[in-house]
Amino acid sequence: MIELNFEKMGGLIPAIAQDYKTGDVLMLAFMNREAWEETLKTGKATYYSRTRDTLWVKGLTSGHIQNVKEIRVDCDSDTVLLKVDQVGGAACHTGYASCFYQKVDDGRLVTLGEPIFDPKEVYKE
């Protein structure tokens, strides 16, 4: 059994999702122990939603799940890196491929690229 350090952040660890093919960093979310164990068991990235206080299987609503290809653990076992196959090509709830679609440019934020999907269509808002 792999023991991660959930104590450092009150039961949570940060989890970075990276596209396993392009190397693009897609998003950062948090896992509690249950989310970690579910991810290991199912092979689908499962996080913990702090706002909703519940497990969150990424993509369950949108269909844009993350199939986990590889998991890395950092030097002090308090952060994980998931190399994932992002179904639908977009990890962000805004429709962008990556949540990191804003770049700092001369003291302001510039949006890079275009959304891949329309959140209104996907989430039926």
Place this chain on the structure above:
Amino acid sequence: MIELNFEKMGGLIPAIAQDYKTGDVLMLAFMNREAWEETLKTGKATYYSRTRDTLWVKGLTSGHIQNVKEIRVDCDSDTVLLKVDQVGGAACHTGYASCFYQKVDDGRLVTLGEPIFDPKEVYKE
């Protein structure tokens, strides 16, 4: 001025450092507002050490600083991604290129690769 959401995590945001050339994820650390502003001002990755409760210019002791080439901000402005030029080729205090040198393999952790430097030499422990 770029406004990040430091409130969500009690004054901190997670900061991911990624090698700007290879795309390898090197480490995750935290920034408070001061660390963020120092990073913007100096172009050198500056974090906040939770254990030492102080600003931490990455590489100040080891010489392995991170020159920031690009900064990305995520969709809800509570996480940043630094694309860095890692001086010395190793981001991890253990001497490995990346902090994520352990891979989950069949329920256990396997170490990948070899350290680039000997921490005993670099930190004069």
